[in-house]
Amino acid sequence: MxxxxxxxxxxxxxxxxxxxxxxxxxxxxxxxxxxxxxxxxxxxxxxxxxxxxxxxxxxxxxxxxxxxxxxxxxxxxxxxxxxxxxxxxxxxxxxxxxxxxxxxxxxxxxxxxxxxxxxxxxxxxxxxxxxxxxxxxxxxxxxxxxxxxxxxxxxxxxxxxxxxxxxxxxxxxxxxxxxxxxxxxxxxxxxxxxxxxxxxxLRGNADLDVTVTVLEHPVHSGQFGGPILDANTLAAMLIASMYDDQGQLAVPGLEGGQPIGGLQRDLDQAQLRADAGVVDSYRLAGTDSLASRLWTKPAAAVIGFDAHPVEGSFNVLADKTRFRISLRTAPTQRPEQAAQALADFLIAHAPQGARVEVTPGDMGMGxxxxxxxxxxxxxxxxxxxxxxxxxxxxxxxxxxxxxxxxxxxxxxxxxxxxxxxxxxxxxxxxxxxxxxxxxxxxxxxxxxxxxxxxxxxx
Missing domain, CATH: 3.40.630.10 (Zn peptidases)
Structure with missing residues (x-):
C-alpha cells in the first residue's frame, strides 16, 4: 500500500x-x-x-x-x-x-x-x-x-x-x-x-560521595595551621588533581570518544557561552570539539560540599569534609566501571596522606x-x-x-x-x-x- x-x-x-x-x-x-x-x-x-x-x-x-x-x-x-x-x-x-x-x-x-x-x-x-x-x-x-x-x-x-x-x-x-x-x-x-x-x-551518570579526613577533631588555626592543612583545602587539592592543565578530566579508566555517527556540525562557542551565561574572562575547559566535550567525553561536577558558611566562621581547622561528585560518563561505558575508576584515583591521590573514603551513589547507564x-x-x-x-x-x-x-x-x-x-x-x-x-x-x-x-x- x-x-x-x-x-x-x-x-x-x-x-x-x-x-x-x-x-x-x-x-x-x-x-x-x-x-x-x-x-x-x-x-x-x-x-x-x-x-x-x-x-x-x-x-x-x-x-x-x-x-x-x-x-x-x-x-x-x-x-x-x-x-x-x-x-x-x-x-x-x-x-x-x-x-x-x-x-x-x-x-x-x-x-x-x-x-x-x-x-x-x-x-x-x-x-x-x-x-x-x-x-x-x-x-x-x-x-x-x-x-x-x-x-x-x-x-x-x-x-x-x-x-x-x-x-x-x-x-x-x-x-x-x-x-x-x-x-x-x-x-x-x-x-x-x-x-x-x-x-x-546520552551520557550516563554516577554520583560519588567523598569524605576527606585530616584530624580527629577541629583545632585552632593559629596554633596548628601551617604543617596541618584543613580538610577543605585538602579536598580542593584532591578535586584539582582530577584535571590536566587544559581543565580536562585526566583520570585513567574514564572512557571518551567522538560523537556517535560522526560530527555533522560542531556547537558554536559564542552561542554556548551566551546560553550558559559564562563570564567573559573564562576559558572553556578541555580539548577537541565542543560536541565531544558535551556529548561523549566524561565530565565531573562538585554538586555539594559540606563546609562551614562564611557567615559565622571562626579560626579552626576543619577536621573533615564531604563533597559529592556528579560524574557524567561516556555513552558506552558502564557507570559502575567509571565510578570505580574515579574512586580508585581519588583514594590513590589523597593529598598529604589524608584519609579519603568514597561512597558510590545513584548510577545510570548511557x-x-x-x-x-x-x-x-x-x-x-x-x-x-x-x-x-x-x-x-x-x-x-x-x-x-x-x-x-x-x-x-x-x-x-x-x-x-x-x-x-x-x-x-x-x-x-x-x-x-x-x-x-x-x-x-x-x-x-x-x-x-x-x-x-x-x-x-x-
Missing part, C-alpha cells in the same frame, strides 16, 4: 493545529509537578487527562499506578495500545506527563501554569518538557487516523523528572506492554526550531544510537521532508537511564530519541516554551515515519 505522502499528512496536521495547542494549554494548566508528590491527586488528574486524549486518537489508554522497589505506591503511568495488524511492526511511543517545579514564579514573564502564545511560541511549564512529546504522539496518531498501518503501544511516564524510581518494577510487571520493534522517545530536542535532529547519544540502522535513515528522511532541510544530529550531555533498561530487556528493538525542544525552550528553567511551528513539523515527521514503516503492510 502506498504511503499517504507529505502533503496529505501536512494538511491533516495543519487542520488539527488548534486541538494540539488546546491540548498543550490544558496540560500546562494541570501543573503536574511530580516533586510535589508523585502519588498526589494532581498527578492522577494529569494521567487521566493524558489517557483521555490518547483515547481520542484511537489508543485504548488506561492509568495504572506503579509500585516502588520497596513495594510502596509509585507514579501514575499511562499505558495503552492500538493493534492494526498482527504482521505489522510494533512501535512504542514514549513521553512523560510530569513536569519540573517552579521555585520562583517572579522570574517568569507569564504565569507558569497558563499557556500563553507569543511570537510563535507557547509559554508555560511543561510546554516543551514533555507536554510537547505528548502532543507529538497525539498529533501523529490523529493525522494517520484510520490509515495507521503499524501497531502502536504508548507509555507516558509520571515520574521522569524524579528519576523514574518505579520504572523498573513497572516494566517488569507490564513487560508485554513494552515489547516492540521500535521505541520512539520524544523527550529531547532539535538543533533549532527549524532544523531537526535525532539524538545520537546510550548510543545504532547509526547504521535502516530506521535511522527513514527517520532522517521524514525529518528532511517535514522541515524542508537536512537534519543535524546531536548528542546530549544528560541521561535518560530507562532507555538502556529497555534495550537490556528488548535487545532487538531499535531506539530513536526525538523531541519537541530547541535551544530557546528553557526546559527546567523560567519561561519554558515551545515553537509551535517546530511542533507542527515534529508531528509531521513522526506521522511520516510511522506511515513509511507501515507502507509494506496490506
Amino acid at each position: 502506498a504511503e499517504l505522502g507529505l502533503e496529505t499528512i501536512r494538511t491533516r496536521v495543519q487542520d488539527d493545529r488548534s486541538r494540539i495547542v488546546d491540548l498543550l494549554r490544558d496540560k500546562i494548566a494541570l501543573a503536574s509537578v511530580s516533586a510535589k508528590g508523585i502519588t498526589g491527586d494532581h498527578m492522577r488528574r494529569s494521567a487521566d487527562y493524558v489517557a483521555g486524549q490518547l483515547r481520542q486518537v484511537g489508543v485504548d489508554a488506561r492509568v495504572v499506578q506503579a509500585a516502588n522497589p520497596d513495594g510502596t505506591l509509585g507514579a501514575f503511568e499511562v499505558i495503552g495500545s492500538r493493534q492494526v495488524d498482527a504482521n505489522a511492526p510494533t512501535v512504542l511511543l514514549y513521553a512523560h506527563h510530569d513536569v519540573q517545579p517552579v521555585p520562583d514564579p517572579s522570574q517568569w514573564s507569564t504565569d507558569p501554569f497558563t499557556g500563553v502564545e507569543k511570537d510563535g511560541r507557547l509559554y508555560g511549564r511543561g510546554s516543551a518538557d514533555d507536554g510537547g512529546g505528548i502532543a507529538i504522539h497525539s498529533g501523529a496518531l490523529h493525522a494517520l487516523g484510520k490509515d495507521l498501518r503499524v501497531n502502536v503501544k504508548v507509555f507516558i511516564e509520571g515520574e521522569e523528572e524524579m528519576g523514574s524510581r518505579s520504572f523498573i518494577p513497572f516494566l517488569q510487571a507490564h513487560r508485554d506492554d513494552f515489547a516492540s520493534d521500535l521505541i520512539i522517545v520524544a523527550d529531547s530536542g532539535n538543533w533549532s526550531a527549524d532544523t531537526p535532529s535525532l539524538t545520537t547519544s 546510550w548510543a544510537m545504532d547509526a547504521d540502522s535502516p530506521v535511522v535513515r527513514q527517520a532522517e528522511e521524514a525529518m528532511r521532508q517535514a522541515f524542508g532541510r537536512d537534519p543535524v544530529n546531536k548528542g546530549e550531555g544528560g541521561s535518560i537511564p530507562f532507555i538502556p533498561e529497555l534495550k537490556r530487556l528488548f535487545p532487538e528493538a531499535q531506539v530513536l530519541v526525538t523531541g519537541p525542544e530547541d535551544p530557546q525552550s528553557n526546559a527546567h528553567s523560567p519561561n519554558e516554551s515551545i515553537s509551535l511551528q517546530g511542533l507542527v513539523d515534529n508531528i509531521i515527521t513522526e506521522a511520516l515515519l510511522l506511515d513509511s514503516l507501515g507502507a509494506g503492510q496490506n
Whole structure:
C-alpha cells in the first residue's frame, strides 16, 4: 500500500493545529509537578487527562499506578495500545506527563501554569518538557487516523523528572506492554526550531560521595595551621588533581570518544557561552570539539560540599569534609566501571596522606544510537521532508537511564530519541516554551515515519 505522502499528512496536521495547542494549554494548566508528590491527586488528574486524549486518537489508554522497589505506591503511568495488524511492526511511543517545579514564579514573564502564545511560541511549564512529546504522539496518531498501518503501544511516564524510581518494577510487571520493534522517545530536542535532529547519544551518570579526613577533631588555626592543612583545602587539592592543565578530566579508566555517527556540525562557542551565561574572562575547559566535550567525553561536577558558611566562621581547622561528585560518563561505558575508576584515583591521590573514603551513589547507564540502522535513515528522511532541510544530529550531555533498561530487556528493538525542544525552550528553567511551528513539523515527521514503516503492510 502506498504511503499517504507529505502533503496529505501536512494538511491533516495543519487542520488539527488548534486541538494540539488546546491540548498543550490544558496540560500546562494541570501543573503536574511530580516533586510535589508523585502519588498526589494532581498527578492522577494529569494521567487521566493524558489517557483521555490518547483515547481520542484511537489508543485504548488506561492509568495504572506503579509500585516502588520497596513495594510502596509509585507514579501514575499511562499505558495503552492500538493493534492494526498482527504482521505489522510494533512501535512504542514514549513521553512523560510530569513536569519540573517552579521555585520562583517572579522570574517568569507569564504565569507558569497558563499557556500563553507569543511570537510563535507557547509559554508555560511543561510546554516543551514533555507536554510537547505528548502532543507529538497525539498529533501523529490523529493525522494517520484510520490509515495507521503499524501497531502502536504508548507509555507516558509520571515520574521522569524524579528519576523514574518505579520504572523498573513497572516494566517488569507490564513487560508485554513494552515489547516492540521500535521505541520512539520524544523527550529531547532539535538543533533549532527549524532544523531537526535525532539524538545520537546520552551520557550516563554516577554520583560519588567523598569524605576527606585530616584530624580527629577541629583545632585552632593559629596554633596548628601551617604543617596541618584543613580538610577543605585538602579536598580542593584532591578535586584539582582530577584535571590536566587544559581543565580536562585526566583520570585513567574514564572512557571518551567522538560523537556517535560522526560530527555533522560542531556547537558554536559564542552561542554556548551566551546560553550558559559564562563570564567573559573564562576559558572553556578541555580539548577537541565542543560536541565531544558535551556529548561523549566524561565530565565531573562538585554538586555539594559540606563546609562551614562564611557567615559565622571562626579560626579552626576543619577536621573533615564531604563533597559529592556528579560524574557524567561516556555513552558506552558502564557507570559502575567509571565510578570505580574515579574512586580508585581519588583514594590513590589523597593529598598529604589524608584519609579519603568514597561512597558510590545513584548510577545510570548511557546510550548510543545504532547509526547504521535502516530506521535511522527513514527517520532522517521524514525529518528532511517535514522541515524542508537536512537534519543535524546531536548528542546530549544528560541521561535518560530507562532507555538502556529497555534495550537490556528488548535487545532487538531499535531506539530513536526525538523531541519537541530547541535551544530557546528553557526546559527546567523560567519561561519554558515551545515553537509551535517546530511542533507542527515534529508531528509531521513522526506521522511520516510511522506511515513509511507501515507502507509494506496490506
